[in-house]
Amino acid sequence: MPLPKSFTNLVSNLTILPGVGEKTAERYVYSLYEKEMDEIENLSQSLLDFKKNIRTCKNCGCLSDFDECEICTESGRDKSTICVVEDSKSVFFIEKTGKYRGYYHVLNGLISPIEGINPEDLNIEKLLKERINDDVKEIIIALNPSIEGEVTSMYLQKLLDKYDVKVSRLSYGIPMGSDIEYLDPIMISKALDDRKIIS
Numbered sequence: 001m002p003l004p005k006s007f008t009n010l011v012s013n014l015t016i017l018p019g020v021g022e023k024t025a026e027r028y029v030y031s032l033y034e035k036e037m038d039e040i041e042n043l044s045q046s047l048l049d050f051k052k053n054i055r056t057c058k059n060c061g062c063l064s065d066f067d068e069c070e071i072c073t074e075s076g077r078d079k080s081t082i083c084v085v086e087d088s089k090s091v092f093f094i095e096k097t098g099k100y101r102g103y104y105h106v107l108n109g110l111i112s113p114i115e116g117i118n119p120e121d122l123n124i125e126k127l128l129k130e131r132i133n134d135d136v137k138e139i140i141i142a143l144n145p146s147i148e149g150e151v152t153s154m155y156l157q158k159l160l161d162k163y164d165v166k167v168s169r170l171s172y173g174i175p176m177g178s179d180i181e182y183l184d185p186i187m188i189s190k191a192l193d194d195r196k197i198i199s
């Protein structure tokens with residue numbers, strides 16, 4: 001007997017998620033079957049709410065429920081530094097360390113010729129044209145130490161040369177290919193402290 005249609009539908013909808021193959025999805029569906037109706041309603045509602053509300057901050061490009069994110073609107077932030085990161089995940093991760101009090105700029109990707117991601121696909125122009133003002137004294141490039149991170153950092157560094165700001169990069173002391181999110185908060189704090197001024 002084939003699996004019920006409502007079951008297979010849900011399985012195939014769950015497999016759109018990264019790391020969720022058919023087997024994992026089936027396990028989730030069996031587990032969802034055990035849940036109470038109100039739990040399922042909460043889950044469905046939170047999915048809809050998420051998709052309806054989530055957007056990127058018009059200043060920094062970080063994920064937010066509002067047009068401007070809570071970091072950009074928080075008073076008392078240090079206006080003199082902007083930390084450039086690959087994605088919103090990195091922002092929330094660095095925020096968790098409580099070490100950094102400046103602003104962020106989210107590129108939403110890294111340059112990758114193999115994947116066809118070019119500089120113009122990234123949130124770079126806004127950084128240069130709108131975010132670097134007289135208050136900004138330092139741009140901290142905090143991209144993952146991967147080949148794509150390296151290429152993107154060099155590209156940014158070259159563009160930033162024309163501006164009257166210091167440019168620094170995190171010093172990780174960790175092997176290439178590591179991901180910021182796999183570092184612990186102490187390592188991130190140290191990488192921020194030991195950042196190197198490159199221009």
Ligand SMILES: [Zn+2]
Pocket residue numbers: 057058059060061062068069070071072
């Ligand atoms: Zn923002």
